[in-house]
Amino acid sequence: MLHTPAWDVMPDAERMMTSVPLGHQYELILAGYFKRTLLEQGMSVADRLHTLEGLGTLVHGALTPAALAAVAPAGETMMQIVEEALRLDLDANSETCEASFAVLTRPDVFANLLKLEPSLLDAMRWMADRHQAPPPL
């Protein structure tokens, strides 16, 4: 594993990253991204409902409702990073999001995203200990 500056700030980040599967890491990033889009006022009712339904489908396996709820809406920098990564899928005309998955789940990239959005690490802690009570809403 690469040693990144994010791990100096968050000592358990390295352990979390090795314990949470890459697919779940990607889903946590998308959850933060879509939560941010839901904060925008211009979204139509249909799109809002569609996005919320999509967020709900992310819950499976280790990604519990508590972990999903722990993810905070993405900040401006993270939004830009995720949008650039998703644009790679558009450029590749890929529906399976392989390009963005490969970029965003790279250990160094994900470690920096953890630094930008510490709530991702909180969510991963919930995933690691999924039998705890859910966080207060």
Place this chain on the structure above:
Amino acid sequence: MMQLGQDEPQPRKRGRPKYSAEPLATVPDESELGPAMLKLTPKQRRFVLELKLGPAGYGSEVRAARAAGYGPTTDGCMRRIAHQVLHNPKVQDALHEVGGKLIRAAAFQSIRNTEAIANNFKHRDCLRANLALLDRGFPTETFHHITVQKNTPEMLVIASEKVLARIAELAARAGLDPLAQTEAARVKQIEATAEPIAD
């Protein structure tokens, strides 16, 4: 035994005959040129057309460069100039443009030639020509290139109480503020009263 002076092998000629550098092409008006050709300088345009119309093979690039007006210079310099011009990306694009037209135009002649072979029962490639024509006329396998563009389904959802309740439920489950989400959904609604239009 071979007699001296007779049937002696002639010394092999070294080198190859040079092509005449007389220009063969006439550059048409700009209105008749394609976009790639329009990006070229006049000399580059002439070079491309000379390559198209001139003899093919060894030395053809140097001949085209001379005919296009590059030089006068030594053979070595002219080879370098021809190489540089030929490998210029803009010239490559123009060659592709001109070559494509040439190939498409020559395709009709190729069809006629294949047809002639196919009708000549004594020709050894008669069967192959017939099969080639058959494949193109009645292909057993067809390829369709279909581009499907997927968009978000255009749904018309009214922010009814039921929908707002569902939004609040999903928002709470995702850890978002249910009240803010329902308010945002309400804001988007355009409320109006329908009025009949007078004729």
